[in-house]
Amino acid sequence: MTAINTLFIESMDQRFDAAACMNCGVCTALCPMEIGPLPRVLFRQVMLGLEEKVMANTDTIFSCLLCKMCEVNCPAGVPIAENVRLLRNRINTTMYGLGR
Amino acid sequence: MSLPKKAVLGILTDNLSRRRSVLPLSRNVATEWARGLDIPRGGKTVLYTGHMYQLIPFIGAMADQMKAFEDSWVTSLMDYGRLVNKVINISSFMTRAKNEERQAQNRTLRSIAMLLRESGVQFGYLYDEELYSGALVYDQGVDKVFLSHARVVQKMLADHGVKKAITVDPHTTNMLRHVYPEVLDGFGLEVQSYLEVLVERNSEIKQQLDGRVIVHDSCVYARHEGIIEQPRDMLKRTGLTVESPELSGSLTHCCGGPIESLFPKKAHAIAEKRIEQLAATGDNIVTMCPICLVNLKHAAGEDNIKIKDISEYFAEAFFGVSRTAESVRT
Numbered sequence: 001m002t003a004i005n006t007l008f009i010e011s012m013d014q015r016f017d018a019a020a021c022m023n024c025g026v027c028t029a030l031c032p033m034e035i036g037p038l039p040r041v042l043f044r045q046v047m048l049g050l051e052e053k054v055m056a057n058t059d060t061i062f063s064c065l066l067c068k069m070c071e072v073n074c075p076a077g078v079p080i081a082e083n084v085r086l087l088r089n090r091i092n093t094t095m096y097g098l099g100r
Numbered sequence: 101m102s103l104p105k106k107a108v109l110g111i112l113t114d115n116l117s118r119r120r121s122v123l124p125l126s127r128n129v130a131t132e133w134a135r136g137l138d139i140p141r142g143g144k145t146v147l148y149t150g151h152m153y154q155l156i157p158f159i160g161a162m163a164d165q166m167k168a169f170e171d172s173w174v175t176s177l178m179d180y181g182r183l184v185n186k187v188i189n190i191s192s193f194m195t196r197a198k199n200e201e202r203q204a205q206n207r208t209l210r211s212i213a214m215l216l217r218e219s220g221v222q223f224g225y226l227y228d229e230e231l232y233s234g235a236l237v238y239d240q241g242v243d244k245v246f247l248s249h250a251r252v253v254q255k256m257l258a259d260h261g262v263k264k265a266i267t268v269d270p271h272t273t274n275m276l277r278h279v280y281p282e283v284l285d286g287f288g289l290e291v292q293s294y295l296e297v298l299v300e301r302n303s304e305i306k307q308q309l310d311g312r313v314i315v316h317d318s319c320v321y322a323r324h325e326g327i328i329e330q331p332r333d334m335l336k337r338t339g340l341t342v343e344s345p346e347l348s349g350s351l352t353h354c355c356g357g358p359i360e361s362l363f364p365k366k367a368h369a370i371a372e373k374r375i376e377q378l379a380a381t382g383d384n385i386v387t388m389c390p391i392c393l394v395n396l397k398h399a400a401g402e403d404n405i406k407i408k409d410i411s412e413y414f415a416e417a418f419f420g421v422s423r424t425a426e427s428v429r430t
Contacts, residue, residue: 063362097106
C-alpha cells in the first residue's frame with residue numbers, strides 16, 4: 001500500500017505544473033536518457049501525493065539532462081524541465097539540507 | 101557506487117556561495133585570454149565570457165577524476181571532502197588542467213573578441229570583476245543559493261553601468277537573457293550571443309574556406325534560445341558546405357554534459373551515442389558550446405573525428421590561417 005500525503009502536493013513549489021499532462025508518452029519515447037519514470041509517471045506521482053515514491057527516485061530526477069527534447073515536443077505544453085528543476089529543489093531542501 | 105549527490109552538490113553550492121564559482125578559477129586563468137588585446141575595462145557594452153570557456157580544461161580534468169571515483173571507496177569520503185572544502189578550495193588540488201587545453205580555450209576567446217572588433221563592434225570587458233552566471237547550481241535546483249549569487253551578478257553589472265552583454269556560450273546567454281529576468285526584479289540587461297551579433301554585422305570574409313562540416317547544435321542554443329540558423333548562416337558565408345545530422349536544430353541530441361558532475365559514466369555514454377550520430381553524417385564536427393566541445397572530444401577519443409569550436413572556422417575565414425595562428429598566441 002502506498003501512502004498518499006496531500007501535504008506533499010500542497011507544499012510543492014506552486015510553479016510545479018503538470019496538470020495538462022495527458023500521459024501520452026511522447027516525453028518518455030523521446031528521452032535521450034531513456035529515463036523510465038520521468039517525466040510523466042513521476043509527475044503523476046507528485047500530483048497524487050505519493051511522496052515516498054517520488055523521493056525514492058532521486059537518481060532519476062538528477063539524471064535528467066534538462067535538454068528539453070521532451071518539452072518542445074509535448075503536445076500539452078507541460079513545462080517539463082522546470083518541473084524537474086523544482087523537484088530537485090524539493091530534494092535539495094528537504095533531503096540534502098542545501099539552500100534552505 | 102554512484103557519486104554521493106548530497107556531497108557533490110554541496111561542494112558545488114558551497115563554492116558558488118563562498119567563492120562565486122562552482123569551480124573557482126584564479127584571476128590569471130579567468131582573464132589571461134585578454135592579455136595584449138587592449139580591451140577597455142567595463143563600458144555600456146561588454147563581452148561577457150561567464151568563465152565557461154576558461155572552466156573547460158578544469159571541468160575536463162575534474163570529470164576524469166570523478167569518473168575514477170564513481171565506483172571507488174573514495175565516494176565514502178566525499179562528505180568529509182565537503183567539510184574541508186568549506187575552508188580550503190579542494191577543487192584546486194583535484195584538478196590539474198593541461199596548459200595546451202587552457203591555451204586552446206584562450207585562443208577561442210581571443211578569436212571571438214577579434215571577430216567582434218573586426219566587425220566594428222565596440223565593447224569592454226570586466227576582467228577580474230566578471231562573474232560566473234551560476235548556471236550549474238540553477239540547473240541542479242539549489243534555488244536559494246543561486247538567487248543570492250544572481251543578485252551579486254546583478255549588482256556588479258549595475259555598478260559598472262553595463263547595459264548590454266555579448267555572450268560567448270549558450271549557458272551564459274540563457275541565464276542572462278531568460279533566467280535572470282525571471283528571478284530578479286529590474287534586471288533589464290540586453291543580451292546577445294556573439295553569433296547573433298556577427299550575423300547582423302555581415303562583415304566581409306577575407307578568405308573563403310573549402311570543406312564540409314557537420315553542425316552539432318547545443319540544446320540550450322537550439323531549444324532554449326532559438327539559435328539555430330545563425331551559426332549555419334555564418335558557416336555558409338565562409339564557403340563551407342554545412343550539413344546537419346538526423347537529430348539537429350530543435351531536435352538536437354544532448355552531449356551529456358549537464359549530468360557530468362553527478363553521473364560521469366552516464367554522461368560519457370550519452371556523448372558516445374551523439375558521436376555515433378554525428379559520425380554517420382561526417383567527420384568534421386562543429387560545436388558552439390564549450391561543454392559540448394569537451395564532452396564530445398572525450399567521447400571521440402582517438403577516433404579520426406575532428407571536433408572544433410565554430411569560432412575557429414570564423415577566425416580562419418575572417419583573418420586567414422597565418423594571422424589567426426599569430427594573433428591568438430598568448
